[in-house]
Amino acid sequence: MKRWIFTILLFLLVGVLANIAVAWGCALWRVAPILASNISEAASGESYFEGGIWLVQYARRAGIAYVSSQYRSPWPQTPSLAPEDPSAAIPKWSRIMPPTLEGRHRVATCEVDRACGWPWLSMRGGWDTDLDAPAGKRHMPVAGVLVKAPADIGLGGRVLPLHVLWSGFLGNTLAYAVASWLLLWFLAGRAKATRRAFRVKRGRCPSCGYDLRGELEAGCPECGWRRETAESGAKARAE
Ligand SMILES: [Zn+2]
Numbered sequence: 001m002k003r004w005i006f007t008i009l010l011f012l013l014v015g016v017l018a019n020i021a022v023a024w025g026c027a028l029w030r031v032a033p034i035l036a037s038n039i040s041e042a043a044s045g046e047s048y049f050e051g052g053i054w055l056v057q058y059a060r061r062a063g064i065a066y067v068s069s070q071y072r073s074p075w076p077q078t079p080s081l082a083p084e085d086p087s088a089a090i091p092k093w094s095r096i097m098p099p100t101l102e103g104r105h106r107v108a109t110c111e112v113d114r115a116c117g118w119p120w121l122s123m124r125g126g127w128d129t130d131l132d133a134p135a136g137k138r139h140m141p142v143a144g145v146l147v148k149a150p151a152d153i154g155l156g157g158r159v160l161p162l163h164v165l166w167s168g169f170l171g172n173t174l175a176y177a178v179a180s181w182l183l184l185w186f187l188a189g190r191a192k193a194t195r196r197a198f199r200v201k202r203g204r205c206p207s208c209g210y211d212l213r214g215e216l217e218a219g220c221p222e223c224g225w226r227r228e229t230a231e232s233g234a235k236a237r238a239e
Contacts, residue, residue, distance in 0.1 A: 015177030019169060022176075023117040026063035027125070027161050028147065032114065041065075045084035048074060054099060056086035063118040069096045070110045091115075093124055093165050095142065108132050111142075112150070116161055119175065120168030125161030 041060040046053055053074045058067040067090060087098040094113040113126035125144020130137075139149045143163035150157030196206035203214035210222035219226030 011177040011181050012173060014180045015173040015175070018176035018180065019117065019122055019172040022063075022172070023123040024160055026116040026118060027114065027123075028158055030061075030064045030116070032059075032064060032066045038062075043089035045086035045089045047086055049099065054086050056089040056096075058089045058091060060091075063116060065091065065093075065115045065121055066112070067091055067094050067096060067114075068110060068112045071099075072108065093121060093168075095124075095126070095163075112157065113142075114144075114159060114161060115165060115168075117165070117168055117172055120171045122165055122168040122172045123161040124163045124165055125159045127157060127159060 039059045039061050041058075043058045044056060046055045048054075052071050055070045055072065056067065057070075059065070069086070069090070090096050090098070093115050096111050096113055108131040110129040110131075111126065112129070113124060115121040115124040117123055125142065127139045127141045127144070127146055127150070129139050129150065139146060139157065141159060144159040144161045146157065146159050148156070148158035199206045199209055200216065203216070204211050205216075205220035205222060205225050207220060207225035208223040210220055212218075212220060216226070221227070
């Protein structure tokens with residue numbers, strides 16, 4: 001009873017560790033989807049406010065998703081882009097909020113959020129950029145550790161995400177726990193089959209390893225392997 005609970009907890013722990021390792025691996029080594037070509041989801045939108053433009057870009061590819069929210073000066077000429085609502089482009093997992101209060105955001109600021117994990121997004125982290133701040137203090141990490149500062153607004157940075165996205169985290173953890181259990185079960189089966197074949201080759205009982213000197217037909221007196229069937233077979237013949 002206690003042993004199987006311990007086994008389940010052990011595999012769940014393996015699942016958690018694998019989940020975090022994969023999410024951090026994606027965060028550090030997987031190129032953000034804005035810069036990549038194979039994007040599975042994308043959305044963007046922009047709206048104007050007094051003295052500036054609010055621009056949201058979102059994109060997702062396997063293992064990583066990216067959303068940025070920028071406040072910048074209006075384009076020199078009003079662009080002819082469709083005026084899609086920027087807040088509609090912000091995914092549910094993001095911390096980024098629409099500008100609800102007048103003057104809450106200044107021009108030349110940018111918020112970036114990244115979510116990582118596979119098969120589901122399980123952790124997120126990002127940074128805020130203030131281009132008016134002195135160099136070295138422009139990019140402030142949010143819910144993560146900034147491993148590499150972005151070269152410009154939003155692009156090229158690397159953040160180690162620390163905020164847990166629960167539904168994806170649980171899903172990934174269960175997936176990796178089950179996968180590791182199946183892998184161990186498969187490997188244990190292979191090891192057992194190999195050991196049995198090795199014992200038979202050396203004329204020993206495949207079940208316990210007792211030396212039968214190659215006389216495998218009669219079964220094993222040590223552990224009873226093949227004995228029951230051998231005995232009942234002999235009895236059947238005698239009768
Ligand atoms: Zn035996």
